[in-house]
Every structure is written in C-alpha cells, then in structure tokens.
Amino acid sequence: MKIKQVSARNFRTLVEFDHHFLTGFCPISGKNNAGKSCVIRIFQHFLQDSDEYYYHYSSPRISFLRDRTQWTDDQYMSVGICLAIDRRDDSETFFFLDKFSSKSLEKDSATLKIQTEFDGPNSQKTTCWLDGDELDGKTSVEVARKLTSSSNLVVDNSTSISRRSSIFSGGFTELVDAQIDEKDRQGLKDAETRLRNKVGQIARKQKAQLTELIGRLKEDYEVNLTTVDRFRQSTVPIAITLLDKQVEVPLNEWGSGTRNRTEVLMSLMEAARIKEAATMENRTTPIVVLEEPESFLHPHAQAEFGKLLAALSSELEIQIIATTHSPYLLNHAEPRANTLLARKISRSKLQQTEVVDTSGDNWMQPFSEILGIIPAEFASWKSIIGASTDSAILVEGIIDKEYFEFFKENYPAIYNISDEVLVEEYGGKDALRNTAMLRFVNRRFKRMFVTFDLDAESDVRRSLDSIGFAKSVDYLPIGLSRPGAQCIEGIVPSSIKSKVYSDNVDLVDKLNSADRSERKSAKNSIKRKILEELRNQKPDEEELVEFKKLFTRIGKALKRTK
Numbered sequence: 001m002k003i004k005q006v007s008a009r010n011f012r013t014l015v016e017f018d019h020h021f022l023t024g025f026c027p028i029s030g031k032n033n034a035g036k037s038c039v040i041r042i043f044q045h046f047l048q049d050s051d052e053y054y055y056h057y058s059s060p061r062i063s064f065l066r067d068r069t070q071w072t073d074d075q076y077m078s079v080g081i082c083l084a085i086d087r088r089d090d091s092e093t094f095f096f097l098d099k100f101s102s103k104s105l106e107k108d109s110a111t112l113k114i115q116t117e118f119d120g121p122n123s124q125k126t127t128c129w130l131d132g133d134e135l136d137g138k139t140s141v142e143v144a145r146k147l148t149s150s151s152n153l154v155v156d157n158s159t160s161i162s163r164r165s166s167i168f169s170g171g172f173t174e175l176v177d178a179q180i181d182e183k184d185r186q187g188l189k190d191a192e193t194r195l196r197n198k199v200g201q202i203a204r205k206q207k208a209q210l211t212e213l214i215g216r217l218k219e220d221y222e223v224n225l226t227t228v229d230r231f232r233q234s235t236v237p238i239a240i241t242l243l244d245k246q247v248e249v250p251l252n253e254w255g256s257g258t259r260n261r262t263e264v265l266m267s268l269m270e271a272a273r274i275k276e277a278a279t280m281e282n283r284t285t286p287i288v289v290l291e292e293p294e295s296f297l298h299p300h301a302q303a304e305f306g307k308l309l310a311a312l313s314s315e316l317e318i319q320i321i322a323t324t325h326s327p328y329l330l331n332h333a334e335p336r337a338n339t340l341l342a343r344k345i346s347r348s349k350l351q352q353t354e355v356v357d358t359s360g361d362n363w364m365q366p367f368s369e370i371l372g373i374i375p376a377e378f379a380s381w382k383s384i385i386g387a388s389t390d391s392a393i394l395v396e397g398i399i400d401k402e403y404f405e406f407f408k409e410n411y412p413a414i415y416n417i418s419d420e421v422l423v424e425e426y427g428g429k430d431a432l433r434n435t436a437m438l439r440f441v442n443r444r445f446k447r448m449f450v451t452f453d454l455d456a457e458s459d460v461r462r463s464l465d466s467i468g469f470a471k472s473v474d475y476l477p478i479g480l481s482r483p484g485a486q487c488i489e490g491i492v493p494s495s496i497k498s499k500v501y502s503d504n505v506d507l508v509d510k511l512n513s514a515d516r517s518e519r520k521s522a523k524n525s526i527k528r529k530i531l532e533e534l535r536n537q538k539p540d541e542e543e544l545v546e547f548k549k550l551f552t553r554i555g556k557a558l559k560r561t562k
Contacts, residue, residue, distance in 0.1 A: 005082035015352035030341035035353030047153035080115035156267035256296035335363035380427025454479030455486035491546035
C-alpha cells in the first residue's frame with residue numbers, strides 16, 4: 001500500500017491543502033509548526049487502529065472541536081487520503097474491496113480515495129471512491145474500518161516519550177510484585193522461565209533480521225534478544241541488548257542516538273515482518289512513518305542513516321514517509337520526493353500551511369531551507385548530492401573530469417583508482433569557498449577527496465582548512481610550480497602542448513587580450529584542444545609520469561579511513 005495524495009480543508013494549519021507523494025522514500029521538512037505533524041495525523045486517522053494507542057495521550061482520530069482551523073468561522077472541515085492498492089502486495093484489502101464494492105477489480109492495481117467530512121461538531125461523514133467511482137455509505141464505512149484494522153501503518157516517533165522501550169518499564173514490574181504472594185510469585189517465575197525458553201526460539205528470526213540491518217551501519221553491533229520479567233495483554237515483550245567489545249549492554253543504557261537508530265530499524269523490521277508473514281491471500285504492505293529519525297544522531301551518523309533508510313525503502317518495497325529537520329534525511333537521489341512545508345505570513349502572523357515548489361530547478365529548496373544556504377549555491381552540486389557511492393573525487397570542472405575518465409579507460413595501470421569511486425565536477429574554485437556546503441557534502445561520503453588547479457590554492461586553502469581538511473589527505477592542488485603550468489594541463493607532456501600552441505596561434509594571441517571574456521574563451525578552447533590532442537596521440541606511459549604521481553597520491557589518500 002502506498003499513499004499517493006493527502007488533502008485537507010480547515011484542518012489545523014491545513015486550510016486548503018492538496019499534496020501528492022511518490023511511492024518510495026518521501027521526507028517532509030519545514031520549520032517547527034509548519035504542518036508536518038498535521039499531515040501525519042491524517043495518515044493515522046485513516047490507517048491506524050485506535051487500540052494501538054492505549055498507552056498514548058490521545059487518539060489518532062480527528063475531531064472537529066479539537067482540530068478545526070482556529071482563524072475561520074467556517075463550520076466545514078475535511079481530511080482525505082488517496083491510496084494505491086496492489087493485488088499482490090495488499091491482497092487482503094484488495095480482496096475486501098473486490099468483494100464488497102459493486103465494481104469488479106479487473107486490473108492488478110486500484111486507487112482508493114477516502115474522505116471524512118465534518119459539518120459542525122455533530123455531523124461527520126466518510127465517503128470512499130474506488131477507481132473514481134463513489135461507494136455507497138455503508139460500504140464506505142466498512143472500507144474505512146477495514147483500513148484501520150489491517151496493520152497498514154507503522155509509526156515511530158523519535159521525539160515521543162512513549163516509544164516501545166518505555167512501555168515495559170521497571171515501574172510496571174514493581175506494581176505487579178507488590179500485589180502477589182510468595183506462592184504465586186514462584187508460580188509466575190516458573191511460567192516465565194518456560195516462556196523465556198519459548199520466546200528465545202521464536203526470536204531467532206527477528207534477531208537475524210535486526211542484526212542484518214544494524215550490520216549495514218558503520219558502527220557494527222551484535223544483537224541479542226531476551227524476554228523481560230513481565231508481559232502486558234497479548235504482547236510478549238522482548239528486551240534488546242547490543243554487544244560491544246564482548247560486553248552485553250541493554251539498549252536503554254546506550255546513548256540516545258544508538259537507541260533511537262535501533263528502534264527506527266525495529267519499526268522497519270516490523271513493517272517487513274508484516275509484509276512477509278502473511279500468506280498470499282491476506283497480505284498487506286504497511287506504510288512506515290518516521291518522525292524525526294535523525295534525533296540524537298551526529299551529522300555523520302545522520303548522513304549514513306539517511307542513505308540506509310532510502311536504500312531499505314527501495315529494497316523492501318515499502319513507502320517510508322519521514323518528517324525531518326536534517327538535510328541528510330532528505331531524499332538525495334530523488335529530490336522531487338522531498339516535501340517542504342511553510343506557513344503563510346499575514347500581518348506578521350503565521351497563517352495556513354503551504355507546499356513550497358520543489359519541482360525541476362527548485363529541487364534545492366528543502367536543502368536550502370535547512371542549511372541556510374541560498375538556492376543558487378546548489379546549482380553545481382546536484383549530481384554530487386544525489387550520488388549513491390561511498391567515495392568521491394571532486395574536480396574543478398568538466399574538462400578535469402574528462403581527464404580522469406580518459407585515464408580510467410585508457411591507462412588503468414596509471415589511474416589505479418577503484419571503479420566505485422565517483423568523479424564529479426563542482427563547478428569552479430568559488431564553490432569551495434562555501435564551507436557550509438562543503439561540510440554537508442563531505443558528510444555524505446565515507447571518503448571524499450577534492451582537487452583544484454594549483455593557481456587557486458591561495459584562494460581556497462583557508463576554506464578547506466577551516467573544515468578540517470588536510471593537504472594530500474583530503475585535497476590536492478594539480479599542476480606544476482611554474483608559469484602557465486599550474487593546472488591539470490600543466491602535467492600533460494610538453495610535446496602535446498607544443499603542437500596545440502603551434503596549430504592555434506590565434507587562440508594563443510587572445511590569451512593576452514584586454515577583453516576578459518575573450519581571454520576566458522580562448523583559455524577554455526586551448527584546454528579543450530590539449531585534451532583532444534592527448535586522446536589522439538595516446539602517449540606511452542613513460543611520458544605520463546606526472547599523471548601517475550597524481551593518481552597514486554589520490555589513490556593512497558582514498559584508502560585512509562575517515
């Protein structure tokens with residue numbers, strides 16, 4: 001099951017709200033009180049069972065008196081959601097719709113729209129549309145009830161005090177002990193021993209799944225699952241411990257970041273288990289909602305975790321919708337999946353929520369909002385931000401990138417850098433002066449190395465040093481310390497450059513032109529011709545000793561741990 005669209009009228013800050021979602025990893029960002037939680041409440045209203053909230057402070061159901069927009073006298077309020085239902089992955093709901101609606105479902109997918117309307121505090125109506133056709137009132141009510149009772153939504157709120165680990169706290173155990181006598185206590189102890197043995201057998205699969213997920217993080221812990229001393233209702237509680245350096249530590253004694261990250265992965269594991277455990281006849285694929293999953297994590301860990309969540313959404317084929325204040329938890333590979341919410345301001349007062357345009361060239365808006373960097377600064381970084389590799393070499397321009405690609409293809413013994421290392425341009429030396437952008441991009445990779453022309457070193461070195469970069473470890477200027485050679489063309493064999501210069505005297509003369517644009521154009525033309533001549537001649541490796549030194553230094557630097 002996937003959420004395709006959500007809509008609202010006069011619901012809290014969502015006065016006139018319609019928004020479409022993609023089907024994979026869909027982050028929602030925006031300032032505090034921008035409306036992110038309102039959107040999540042709509043998901044819960046239609047897809048989460050109220051019984052799951054016995055330990056929460058309020059029901060997920062939307063109420064006219066509690067939730068109507070405060071700055072309108074309109075007595076109408078509505079919320080709606082549009083779902084994509086798949087015959088195979090959501091067979092339970094699909095079969096229900098096929099059986100109880102008057103319309104036969106012939107295709108393998110269906111679109112279900114459901115809306116709740118309020119005409120004042122005492123009038124509420126739920127209506128459903130299946131592939132555009134309205135269902136009758138009784139069927140609509142039954143469909144709505146089916147959606148909330150079929151494990152269609154898994155929610156993990158990293159900021160909530162009532163997460164899974166706090167349900168079975170020490171206070172509950174002490175309360176039970178105080179109300180039973182010694183004989184009953186011994187009987188309970190014997191029963192719990194048998195229960196622990198049984199749960200230990202059942203938990204092996206869950207342990208393997210959680211171990212596999214945690215093993216994909218940089219900090220690799222071993223997982224162990226054990227029962228706790230008491231259980232509530234029909235749920236069997238399991239305590240989690242992580243093994244670090246042969247010392248087994250309960251999850252609630254780890255740092256907040258490690259604990260939060262593990263619990264988020266448990267929610268994903270729960271969703272995967274729901275999807276896999278059911279038979280083909282009653283399968284459902286839940287949607288996972290994560291509220292601020294970056295909580296308590298260092299930026300480096302956020303970057304790693306964001307990439308993992310995006311990868312798991314694709315691998316498990318589960319839609320993940322995450323609210324976030326972190327640029328690392330945005331969807332980097334598919335920026336159009338990011339939703340940015342903002343509040344309209346009228347007479348210096350915050351009003352309704354609006355969706356900021358993030359389509360096309362506006363893809364950088366969510367990143368800009370969080371990082372505090374003007375959108376124009378992102379123009380040359382899009383392909384780098386969206387990279388899926390763990391290591392990257394950033395080069396100054398497109399011609400520099402082509403040099404790397406040429407040696408990778410034609411001189412593998414000289415290049416000697418892994419094929420998995422991304423080589424991408426950053427659009428000129430001025431981009432390296434933006435330390436906020438550099439720091440953000442650097443945290444996205446396990447290893448990143450920056451190159452630039454030697455004649456730009458004095459302009460960019462201070463910026464690189466300020467974020468902790470070290471020469472020959474994290475960056476390297478390219479070229480030779482002599483006039484006209486302080487760039488990548490400077491290490492090209494002299495015979496190739498001489499031929500280009502002699503064949504293009506008119507361009508060489510323009511290098512001394514008083515017109516700046518003419519000088520720049522001539523310089524770029526000569527740079528391109530030198531590369532083309534190198535491609536044509538393909539000199540022997542003995543003539544490319546400077547390139548071998550360059551790639552050897554970069555290769556060694558990339559092998560260092562970050």
